[in-house]
Amino acid sequence: MDRIDLRSDTVTKPTDEMRRAMAEAEVGDDVLGDDPTTNALEERAAELLGKEAGLFVASGTMGNLVAQLAHLGRGQETIAGRQSHIVLDEAAGHAVIVGTSVRTLDDRPDGTMDLDAIRAAFRDPMDPHEPVTGLVTIENTHAHSMGRPLSVAYTAEVAGIAHERGVPLHVDGARFWNAVVALGVRASELAAPADTVTFCISKGLGCPVGSVLVGTREVIWRARRGRKLVGGGMRQAGILAAAGLVALRDGPAGMIERLAEDHANARRLAEALATMPGIVAAGDIAQPGGGPLDPGRVATNFVLFRVERERAGFLEAVKAGGVLLDGYPNGQVRAATHVGIGVAEIDRAIAAIAAALRATTPVALAGGVPN
Numbered sequence: 027m028d029r030i031d032l033r034s035d036t037v038t039k040p041t042d043e044m045r046r047a048m049a050e051a052e053v054g055d056d057v058l059g060d061d062p063t064t065n066a067l068e069e070r071a072a073e074l075l076g077k078e079a080g081l082f083v084a085s086g087t088m089g090n091l092v093a094q095l096a097h098l099g100r101g102q103e104t105i106a107g108r109q110s111h112i113v114l115d116e117a118a119g120h121a122v123i124v125g126t127s128v129r130t131l132d133d134r135p136d137g138t139m140d141l142d143a144i145r146a147a148f149r150d151p152m153d154p155h156e157p158v159t160g161l162v163t164i165e166n167t168h169a170h171s172m173g174r175p176l177s178v179a180y181t182a183e184v185a186g187i188a189h190e191r192g193v194p195l196h197v198d199g200a201r202f203w204n205a206v207v208a209l210g211v212r213a214s215e216l217a218a219p220a221d222t223v224t225f226c227i228s229k230g231l232g233c234p235v236g237s238v239l240v241g242t243r244e245v246i247w248r249a250r251r252g253r254k255l256v257g258g259g260m261r262q263a264g265i266l267a268a269a270g271l272v273a274l275r276d277g278p279a280g281m282i283e284r285l286a287e288d289h290a291n292a293r294r295l296a297e298a299l300a301t302m303p304g305i306v307a308a309g310d311i312a313q314p315g316g317g318p319l320d321p322g323r324v325a326t327n328f329v330l331f332r333v334e335r336e337r338a339g340f341l342e343a344v345k346a347g348g349v350l351l352d353g354y355p356n357g358q359v360r361a362a363t364h365v366g367i368g369v370a371e372i373d374r375a376i377a378a379i380a381a382a383l384r385a386t387t388p389v390a391l392a393g394g395v396p397n
């Protein structure tokens with residue numbers, strides 16, 4: 027029987043239709059602007075998010091990096107969540123490549139940062155000691171809070187604060203489409219307040235490679251230079267972009283609408299886990315306060331929890347039952363649903379997790395200490 031891989035939505039494989047589109051893609055040299063399929067993907071992304079232009083990049087990390095290169099100059103500073111991907115998981119690209127610092131603020135259990143804290147985090151541009159605040163970023167969906175989607179109203183409030191000070195807002199929307207579907211809004215509405223948004227096609231949308239950054243023509247031109255600088259200028263990239271065009275189709279022909287199934291499956295998994303002795307709240311911002319796992323926290327395709335077991339042994343026992351889960355920061359365990367996972371796989375995963383709990387020895391979790 028195939029193993030059930032819930033480690034991440036990045037494990038998805040391209041659909042048959044994507045593979046056909048990739049094989050048949052019309053291509054050219056994209057660095058020269060000659061790749062019609064890449065151009066079409068960039069235009070489609072820009073159109074959907076209501077922006078002037080798009081840029082196809084190799085990864086979500088590169089999307090965030092070239093957005094920072096486009097918005098910031100050396101010695102400037104970004105305001106970002108302490109637990110955001112840009113801060114924790116991008117090899118300090120902001121410092122190493124962009125030459126900037128990050129002013130981190132606490133992320134809250136709903137994935138937001140406090141608006142007054144954002145206001146207070148801006149530096150005094152007249153003080154020569156201080157870095158100059160040049161960018162605000164938010165993450166939507168917000169991974170460490172259990173994939174919480176950030177609303178249009180919140181995005182607009184943060185943008186308002188930033189714009190009042192002449193600073194742009196970038197949205198790390200690696201899972202932007204999960205937010206769109208969970209909130210039931212149009213992508214253009216959710217993107218409207220932001221200056222740039224990047225989204226991954228290689229996660230829940232099921233494509234093999236890539237992300238798209240969208241914004242004004244001018245900012246995207248600067249990002250294109252940044253992409254060249256980091257060696258991200260690809261040639262016949264249309265072979266990859268073709269899968270993205272399949273994913274971004276309207277309705278059931280595309281991969282957006284079906285994200286609702288992933289969200290329902292994540293909720294189904296969480297509801298079952300919540301009844302199992304040994305499974306508890308993820309703690310931290312994913313479910314502060316501890317106690318039993320609350321399935322109501324699941325709004326998109328992530329389930330985060332902790333287990334009253336030695337974690338590595340538990341993950342091994344689940345794996346022996348044919349299911350892969352991810353060891354997440356803070357001693358948490360993550361299950362991410364995606365296009366390869368249906369109701370049957372969720373039910374098999376539930377059974378494998380229950381069996382792994384029975385096969386491993388209970389240990390008490392010391393308050394908040396990762397195991």
Ligand SMILES: Cc1ncc(COP(=O)(O)O)c(C=O)c1O
Pocket residue numbers: 084085086087088111112165167169198200201226228237
């Ligand atoms: C919130 C967030 N931003 C950015 C990225 C980076 O994407 P990539 O792995 O394609 O570089 C990820 C990847 O998991 C992510 O979760």
